[in-house]
Amino acid sequence: xxxxxxxxxxxxxxxxxxxxxxxxxxxxxxxxxxxxxxxxxxxxxxxxxxxxxxxxxxxxxxxx
Numbered sequence: 001x002x003x004x005x006x007x008x009x010x011x012x013x014x015x016x017x018x019x020x021x022x023x024x025x026x027x028x029x030x031x032x033x034x035x036x037x038x039x040x041x042x043x044x045x046x047x048x049x050x051x052x053x054x055x056x057x058x059x060x061x062x063x064x
Contacts, residue, residue, distance in 0.1 A: 010041050 010018065015034045022029050029037070041050045 010038060010047055 013021075015031055015038065018034045018038065019029060019031065022034070041047055044050050044053055
């Protein structure tokens, strides 16, 4: 068995836990917003894909 810790998946966290993590990062979000974030991340296939999408959008923003 591996001693490496498995990464925590957003889908494994309760909305309250996600909300606490966001608050620790200085981001305030309502429970409804947390649920919407979770649904978005799940719909794009995970946090890595969501980050990639946001990075692409950030690059396109100046062109808009």
